[in-house]
Amino acid sequence: MRRRHPATATPSTTGAWSCRRGNVSGIVSEPTEVPIFQGSVSLWMGWRSLAASGFIGLFGVGVLIAGLFQAPGFARTAMVVVGGAAFGANAILLPYLIVSIRCLRYTITNRLIEREKGVFLKRVDALDLARVKDVELTQSVVQRMLKIGTIEVYSSDQSDPTMRIEDIPNPRPVYEQLRNSVIALSQRRGIISMDR
Numbered sequence: 001m002r003r004r005h006p007a008t009a010t011p012s013t014t015g016a017w018s019c020r021r022g023n024v025s026g027i028v029s030e031p032t033e034v035p036i037f038q039g040s041v042s043l044w045m046g047w048r049s050l051a052a053s054g055f056i057g058l059f060g061v062g063v064l065i066a067g068l069f070q071a072p073g074f075a076r077t078a079m080v081v082v083g084g085a086a087f088g089a090n091a092i093l094l095p096y097l098i099v100s101i102r103c104l105r106y107t108i109t110n111r112l113i114e115r116e117k118g119v120f121l122k123r124v125d126a127l128d129l130a131r132v133k134d135v136e137l138t139q140s141v142v143q144r145m146l147k148i149g150t151i152e153v154y155s156s157d158q159s160d161p162t163m164r165i166e167d168i169p170n171p172r173p174v175y176e177q178l179r180n181s182v183i184a185l186s187q188r189r190g191i192i193s194m195d196r
Contacts, residue, residue, distance in 0.1 A: 036177045037108040037168065042148045045167035046101045053094045060086025106165055108174065110181040113153060113163065127163055130189065131155045132182045137175040143167070151175050 043050070060083045067079025100119050107114040114126045132155045139149040149171030153163040168174060 033112075034110045035107070036110065036181070037106060037174045039169075040102050040105045041165075042146070042167040042169055043098065043101055044143075044146055044148055045104075046097055049097050050094070053090055053097055056086055057090035057094065060084070060088075060090060106168065108165075108178060110177075110184070113165070113178075115163070115165075125160070127153065127155055127157060127160070129178075129182050129185050131157055135175065135179045135182060137171055139171070149175075151178065153178075 062083070063079050064083025064087060067076050067083055096119070103117060103119050103122075105116045107116075110129070112126050112128050114124060116122060116124045132153055134154040136152045136154075137149055138152065143149050148167045148169055150167060151165040151171060151174065153165065155161055155163065
C-alpha cells in the first residue's frame, strides 16, 4: 500500500493560510520569467512615412515661399494657402508619426511576447511562447548596417498566427534567446516543433 503525504495547512507570511503537500515527485515547477528584450522599435521602421512627411513639409515651404515672393494676385493667395496647409499638416503629421512609432513597444521574456501599441488608445496583446512553432530573423543589407532586424514568430494562435517584431535594435541576441526559450519550453512539455 502506498503512503500518501497528507496536506498540511500552514499560515503564510501574509497571514493567509496555504495548503501544501509533502515532497510530491513528478511536478515540474515553471521557470521564473527572465526578460530578453524590453523597449520600442527603431525609428527606421517608419522611414517611408517620415520621408513622405518631410517631402510634404518641403513642398509646403517651397510653395509658400514662391507664393509670397513671385506670384501675383490670386495665384499668390492660392499658393500661400496651399503651401501653408501642406506645412501645417506636416507640422502635425511628423510628431504624430514619431510618437506612434515610439509607442510600439515589446516586452519579450522566456515565457511570453507582449506587444503594446497605440497613441490615444493603448492596445496590449500577448503571445505565450508555448504556442510558438518557429522563430526567424530577417535582415536586409541596410538593416545590418543600421544594426536592426525583424523577428518573425510563427505560432498556433488562431487570431494572429504570425507576429512580426519589426526593426528592433541589436536583434541577433534577442532572436537566439527567444529561440532557445521556445526550444526549452517545447522540450519541457515533450513537444519538439522547431528545426535547429
